[in-house]
Amino acid sequence: MRSPTAIDKPTGGAAIAVRDLSHWYGRGDARRQVLQDVELSIDPGEVVLLTGPSGCGKTTLLTLVGALRQVQAGSVQLFGSELLGAGRRERQQLRRRIGMIFQGHNLLRCLTAEQNVQMGADLLADLGYRARRDQAREWLRAVGLGDHLGKLPHDLSGGQKQRVAIARALAARPELLLADEPTAALDSRSGREVVDLLRRLAREQGCAVLMVTHDPRILDVADRLLRMEDGRLFDHDPEAR
């Protein structure tokens, strides 16, 4: 529900503040509710993991928080800007402050690892080309791929590709990182490496992280665990199990 107090109320510096968020797919009789009165707040530097059965609305929540989809009801504030009723252009501007890591790595096939990362750094308009290229190299070294700068994605292993994707997301200096099952395509060892890296780098940047995952092996990296079921969000309580 659109409530004026939710829009006007200061968010107290939270990266994400979600209130009363509901979302539906389809129209008329086929209309189906996927999110119900979701409340969520993530502070800068905080790592939040979101679990839940497939189809429960996790990805929808990510796309709404990531300014990829129009908010239908409720309030989503990103860095203090309200997304409800925000236009295409406004959402695109906000997306520049969000890093995204996908289940499939979604690297550009025709670009080398270094160039892929620089596509992220290129969004920083105030830096010169060389500075952005150096940053891209720096990030690739940070994810342990300093020796693979000139390789094309199809010459890299799954874990390496995912690490390039992380470097790309971080190279745009995001204030919020959204990740959708970043370890799904990886074996347990490289999955572990990727999330540890993600957490360490996010902490260093003071960047908030919201990660959707099914992977029980990585739950311990989280500052907070959330669970979603049938479009409702609960604080995950491992003791209750």
Place this chain on the structure above:
Amino acid sequence: MVSRGLQTIAGIWRSRRIPLAWLLLTRQPMRLAVALAGIAFAGILMFMQLGFRDGLFEASVTVHKLFDADVVLLSPRTTSSIGMASFPRRRLVQTLADPDVIGISPVNWNLLLWRNPEARTTRSILTLGFEPDDPIFLDPSISSQARLLQNRGWVLFDERSRPEFGPVAAWLKQGRTVETEVSGERIRVAGLVSLGPSFGADGNMITSRETYQRLMPSSPPGSIELGLIRLRPGADPDAAVARLKRLLPGDVRVVTKAGFEELEKTYWRTSTAIGFIFTLGAGMGFVVGCVIVYQILYSDVSDHLPEYATLMAMGYRLPSLLGVVAREGLLLAVLGYLPAYVAGQGLYALVRSGTRLPVVMDPQRALLVFTMILVMCLGSAGLAMRRLGDADPAEIF
């Protein structure tokens, strides 16, 4: 000013990004090769068709360009170089009344039958008859041989005439005396000139008016097909034409030399399908090129749709991604034009030696073809861009 300009350039250079369009094209060499082959093919087709068209029109006035004249008189019934009608010579003499006219020369002009001295077959040859003392030709190599024509029955033969007229030039260069028949009368080839065939005539010969009269006994001595008028240096030909039109009765037509050439080109342009056929051919090349480039760019965008969606999710604006497709089109245009231009040059040389038509790469046509390729590639890119609208960043999670 200069330093500010340099600063701007340095600023643009500094703020440059990964050349995505270039990398998209060059990292898929097969697709690029197909695209370039298609564009080059379309370009070559356009070069050839337009080259033939312009070459044929240009060739139609090879003879017209020979004359040292500012204004010419023609019969109003004259349609073109193959339909020259006669008019009384005294009309030409009358023009001497105009103060700007400093010289006049009567010329006979007709198609006669030439017998091949080797194969004995006959063929139409364009024949010019003039007074050998008159300085009517701009080309000194013709004027210097003009006195030979004072011998009755002697002619100058165009060595660039088509081979069907016989090995006249070769024989003459070997030192042989070349004699043959024109319209049943014996003639002797006294020398060679270099003119070139045109639409209407596969070969040309030049002779004196006296010899011409012998070859064309039916034509009355006082009638000519062309009157050449030379004006005082600095005189305005258009003003002279206007005055002469008032002076002369309606049984002659007065035009400038440029108007005379234009009349001939207009005849071939409008009375024949040549212009239409070749322009249509060039249009076909354009359409084929459009289809190829559109196919390539459309499938390129489709193949990379998830990647474009990813870029949108990262915060790239749709216009900057449309710019990538537009730059792909631009790069294809430039890269495809270069081989087309080079191949065009080569084929023109081939056509010149094969058909003796004056087909050359003139800058205007080179620019026209480049513009058409540019329109082709950017238009196709514009159509392919619509596919980008299907890239939905919300679908990639």
